[in-house]
Amino acid sequence: MKSKFVTIQLGYVLGASALLTAIVYFFATNWEKLNRWEKFIPVFVLIMGFYGLSLWLSRQNGRQFLSKLSLFASCISFGVGVGLIGQTYNSHADSYSLFAVWFIPAFLLALLTRWQPYYVLAYILGHLAYGIYFFGRWGGSSDAEIIQIIIWLGIAIANGILYVLTERGRLHSSFLKWISFQVGMAVLVVASNSQAYEKYGVLMNLPLVLVLAAAVYYTHKTRNKAYLLFAGLWVSITVTVKYIELIIQHYNEFFFIASLLFIILFIFANVKFMNFIRSWNPASKQLDPENRSNLETSDQAKPDGDFTKWVVRVLTVSVIIIGSLLGSLTIIGIVTVVLGFDEPENVLIGFGIVTVIAMIIAKKLNSLVRYTILISGLLLGAGAAVFTENVPILLVFLALTVAAFIYIAGLVHRIFFFLTGVIIASFVLFNWIDSGIIVLTVLTALLFVIFASGQVIANAGVRQPILYSSFPSFLLTLFALTFMAESSWYYIANVLFFIVVFLALVISRQLHIKWIYAWSMGFWIAFLVYKYYDLAWKLLHKSISFAVIGILVLAFTVWYEKRHRLEVSEQPEASSNYAMNRWIIALLVLLQVMAMSLQIGKSEWLLAHGQLIKLQLEPLDPRSLIQGDYVRLRYTISEPPLYADENQDADSKGKITIVLAPNQATGVYEYRRVYTKGETLAPGEVRLNGKKLGYEGIEFGIETYFIPEGTGRIYERDAKFAEVKVSAGGDAILVRLLLQPSVVQ
Structure with a gap:
């Protein structure tokens, strides 16, 4: 089964990572007692040892993943070695050069092996080297603004090239394709910010608009539904950023009146776009013979998968949030600037109450419009009540969120209203009680009671959102108490959290309740990590702990793999280019060792002379x-x-x-x-x-x-x-x- 195959791979990764961390901590513990050669030799041994292990595993059946993992560990060891040399000699090396040197083997190994972790590593290192070099050298000059925009443009162009190369199949990385698209758009939005770049930022709006238009046109033409959604999301983000820039520059009556029309058009356009996306089935449309043959061999011809559905949800939520923020800002501007009320908070509270009630009743209204207006009402009304510390009004909005939870069906919607109610309730408690610890304690107890009571609710449409919301909220508040409480409360909270989460893990595992198990495991790990660093800070303790963890994880993984060997052997492993590129990889590893040796020799000469x-x-x-x-x-x-x-x-x-x-x-x-x-x-x-x-x-x-x-x-x-x-x-x-x-x- 695929899940077991993934479990085994993850086990080897975690076990190897823990052992490497243990080695690092051990050397950090004895750092002052080691001479320079005693510091360097283990790094060389790790680089060559992991490479040798990778070479040996590449010749074994069913060990291709471990072979690639070992070679990746060799590359990571090289990066550690480069940093170690600079740290040991305190040499006058710029940070960008360290990342640039490490980037070269990572990028070459990505091309040779086509393994995604190398693409990720090379992408991060390349951007770090570029950013530190150019921003560090010229970012603070007298012409900083135009130079910084040029530097941003360089990043955008580089990401555009990466996207084109991956789109055309020259580079084989879905990660690079996704991240280059997002980063390229984000960089252009930053460079066009007229508040950050007053002289030249406005000029960057033209290339930004052209790139957005090209992205929408190209993704629609190539029938790439997921990336068309991404392009639509960036259009919405750009509109939001530009609107905020205009608010800052034109804070007057006419602007807010015009903004109201703009918000209506913004929501209307997104409603049309979402309706188009939901009804659009690009795979079903007729194509010419040449394009049809290309499409049939690509993933774009497949029906909408989970990823595309996830993107649709993200875009919908993003539009609702953006529309709510824009609408709230516009209403505040109209109330304060245009109408000039003496007590605008009362108007905002009244507006919030009316709109929330109206949207709860308006069941036939388009969902995107409905929730945008509803959230705007909550933001304005409850926000004004919090600002004025008006507890009775906060209780009114708390009652409205409960009503919305009851009358508006849908899992995600009810989770949102439940969490909103918890936030409003916490503000009410903070107004009644001065102690934050007592407020957290009350909230924790209340959430536990709600979770326990939710178990007996027969209606699944009500029970599920209550359980899905109350349990993680309960764990979060209890976890907060473990490092906020004082005196005896500190020990009580920690012991209680330990017992509750441990029992939740055991019971959810036995009853096969995956979501409770996942939340419990996440908080369990967070608790152990926090307490470990809080109570066991000594490096030697860390080294021993990680070594034990690594050995246990690897032992369990080996046992688990032997137990499910037949099932796992049926899983096809990704093809490896290791054999055909063996000599090139060997030369690359040798060059890494030589580069480190040359840097050591140069530094030793400086120390001697x-x-x-x-x-x-x-x-x-x-x-x-x-x-x-x-x-x-x-x-x-x-x-x-x-x-x-x-x-x-x-x-x-x-x-x-x-x-x-x-x-x-x-x-x-x-x-x-x-x-x-x-x-x-x-x-x-x-x-x-x-x-x-x-x-x-x-x-x-x-x-x-x-x-x-x-x-x-x-x-x-x-x-x-x-x-x-x-x-x-x-x-x-x-x-x-x-x-x-x-x-x-």
Whole structure:
């Protein structure tokens, strides 16, 4: 069965991930005790070991997935190794270069294997490298606005190219096709924002409109229903963004009167579009012979699947939400600006009550129009009541949500009204009770009673939305109590949550109630993760815990696979291009190892031949992250008096090189001037490369230093100086922190 096949694959992924995490935590625990080679050798072993395992598994029957997973782990290990080298040497490497180096093998492996995880990894790394490089280098220049728009355009064009390549079958990734379409549209919307880009943002509306029109035309012509829905969704989002921009720019009476007509047209157009989508069956239409042959071999000829239905629901909900927000803003503008009521909140409350009652009664009205108006009424009326702390009116809206729950059928609709009622009830309780913990406790008890009572309701149309809403809401409020409660309440809430969720898991598993089991498992994992990091923060504990978890998961997966071997063997595995590309992949892995070796060699040469200097530190900022404790450093030279140099703009950003010279009394190197290319340094002077951050100063790539766990406060108190090796070219490596003032030997 497919579900068992997926379970086995997931088990191997989770088990391997846990073991890798355990290894990372173990090295983080002993980081300070390891020399540089003891840090690097395990990474090389992991890269080559995972590659060798992948090669061996590729020759075994039924192990293609594990072979691809092992090769992917080798690629991940390479990325970890690249970051490790930069971290160990504190080398003057820009972040974009780390992502760019990692991107190359990920992208090549995606092309060679056509395995989707590589496409995902390469897409993320490529965008990170591009964004950090261009925004970091030119995003803060004097012509920042036009440059940033050009950078955004570059991202949009790149995603457009990816979409075309995947659409034409040049790249084989449904993920790339989907994400490139969405990101390309989103980037154009951002670049056309006239509030963020006052000079040139308005000019970007033309390419945005052209791309939206082209997307609608092309997806309709190619009979791609899902992507036509996506295009329609982006049209609605664009209209919403532009409307908000216009509100900010034209806050006057005429605008809000015109907006009312616009909202009507917006909802009317979406109603027509949704009716067209529901009735449109592109696969049934006659095509010419050439297109028919292409269509018959594509997934577009298939009937609407779950994905398309999901997109239809998302678009419908999005239109309702957008229409509700636009309508609410327009009504507020008319009431406050056009009509100028002295107490507009009372008008909004009255409007909300009338519209909610009217929409509950108007059963024959188009559902999209009906729920848009109803939600607008709830937003305006209940929102005004919350703003004025009018508890009686809140109780009226609570009663209206109960009435809507009773009289408006539909699972999703009733879940919405139930959750809305819970939110309104929480505002009422917060007005009556000052303590947030008591309010949460009351809500938790109330939701549990509703859930328990819902079990005996005979009407399935009422019972299901009550159960589907009350159970996750109950778990959420109880989970919130586990870290908000104090004193004895803290222990009671934690023990109660542990018992309730454990019983829910056991009972739902025995009774085969999948949705309760899924919600319980999600909150169970969230609870364990939160408590683990709250109570067991030591890295060694994490390392041991993840190792045990990984071993148990892998052991269970092996047992489960043996038990269902016959059923799983019937599942076809995705074809692998490993065999035909074996030599290319081997060369790629070798190049990764060589690249890491060259970087290590370059850094070792700098340490051996660079000049040792001492820098004074500003107050330290100790941090704690999952990889161990480290301190964030800042130096006195991080804020040099650049404004005294006539050729320097203190607000500019970009690369810079400064000249340092030792203070004869203390031996500490201090700022002298900005380095001019080609100039000859005086005896004792060194140059140091950095990156200007405007008025925030300069970063030199030596701002992070890893320390033994739990010693952050010691370094914060006692570290006053740092020893740094500087090459003749100005690159620096942080050697160590000095806990007591000393003179460089």
